[in-house]
Every structure is written in structure tokens, then in C-alpha cells.
Amino acid sequence: MYLHPLIASVPPAERAALIRNSALHSYRRNEIVLQAETHTDRIYCVATGLLRAVDRDVTTDFIRRGDFFLGPSLGENSYRATSTLVAALPSSVYHLPVAAIRRLCALYPQVTMGLLEIAMKRVGVVRGQLRRISSLSSENLVSRVLHELTQLAPAATGGYDKRITQAVIASYSGLSREVVNKTMRDMESRGLVRRDDQGVHVPPTFASTDFGSLLPQAHELSDELCGWDGENPDMP
DSSP: OOOOTTTTTSOHHHHHHHHHTOEEEEEOTTOEEEOTTOEESEEEEEEESEEEEEETTEEEEEEETTOEEOOSOSSSSOEEOSSEEEESSSEEEEEEEHHHHHHHHHHOHHHHHHHHHHHHHHHHHHHHHHHHHHHSOHHHHHHHHHHHHHHHSBOTTSSEETTSOHHHHHHHHTOOHHHHHHHHHHHHHTTSOEEOSSEEEOOGGGGOSGGGGTHHHHHHHHHHHOOOOSSSOOOO
16 A cells, blocks of 8 residues: 655554545546635645635645645644635545644654645745736736646646636636636737647747746655555555
8 A cells, every 4th residue: 555755754553543544535627625614624635636726716726746735724633724625637635634644743753844845835836926927917927827737737748738727727827717818819829829639738938937946846846755656546
């Protein structure tokens, strides 16, 4: 049985206890994983697929394979969700008990540091996106979001998964659906964006942005902490 590297170094009895109290759930695209204002005693870890955090119809963050969705604090065994968690793509998600994770953090500092590093990198990505929304033109902003999606939701043929809709792109970029549609149609007419049966392809020049220095680091961390091969994930 696969064990998440974040807890691989803790004693077998502790790992077994976490496994007994955890569960793997599957979600369809656009299905709600966790509703805002709901009290939960679980931490959510993406095994496959992609989730998005939504606050008042705005996508504030994406949670991809190997990333955790945590509450605002681990000071209690439960928390009130401040965002709605939605499956941006069909996803498998581990539900881990907060109490068990808190216990591991108290006993094993490496677990605490691993969670902290993941959280800090995600905060950096969110801050970068907010900076772009406030400073870039619509075309530059859309182009950067499209490139980011090639890393968050890569398609088998390259580009990003075409199931990521323009509505999601608009929600994440802070633009209207109409502006995103017009911008992408203009890019297609100029040969900058093309589609095939599985993905939407964008040129490498769309990567000429400061978020390029953030996402690869997060990707490396996810690969280090999460050894899933994308097929038939077992319990953590």
C-alpha cells in the first residue's frame, strides 16, 4: 500500500492509524468537494485531478496532485471552510482527519515543516496572481493563465485539458467571460492558440512571466511529496 512521503518517516503504527481513519473519494467535474461555511474535521489532499478554491464566484487558487487544502489553522480538530472546494476536473481526493494530522505534527516536526512549505508556496502563487490581475492587460493576463493551466492541468497531447472552461479562466483571471472569450478568439485567429480533441495549445512565449519561477518549484515539491503515478491511487 502506498504511503505519502510526508508521513513515510513516522512509525508504522501511526501510519496505520491514519490510514484506518482516512478515505479516498472520487468527484466528477464541477462537483463540490467542500462547501464554504461548512464545518469539517478533514484535510483534503489531491491524489489525481485538479480542484479549485472558490470565494464569491472567484477562483482564488488551484489545488493539484499532491497539494493539500487546509483550514486557516490547525489549532483545533475542526474548522470552518472559508472557500468552496470544487473539482475543476474529475478528481480523487484523500480525506484526512485533522486530529490525526495535528497529532503527527506535534510528534514529528518533519510533518509540520512539510505542510508549512506547501502552504507557503501556495501563498506565493496566489500573491503573484493577484499582482498580475492588478497590473496586466487583459491579453497578457489571459495568456499567462493559459500557460499556467498547461502545468496545472496538462493534456495528454500537450497544452492544457480542454475541459477547463472559459468560465473557470474568467473566474481565476478576474475578467468577464465575454472578455476571455473575445481574447481567446483573437489569439486563435492569430495562430497563438489552437485546439485538438484533448487540449488547448499555447506557445512557449506565454511563459514569459514571473509566475514561471513559482509553479515549477511547487511542481517539484508535489513530485517529491507525492509519488503517485496517476493510476489507481491507494490510501496515503
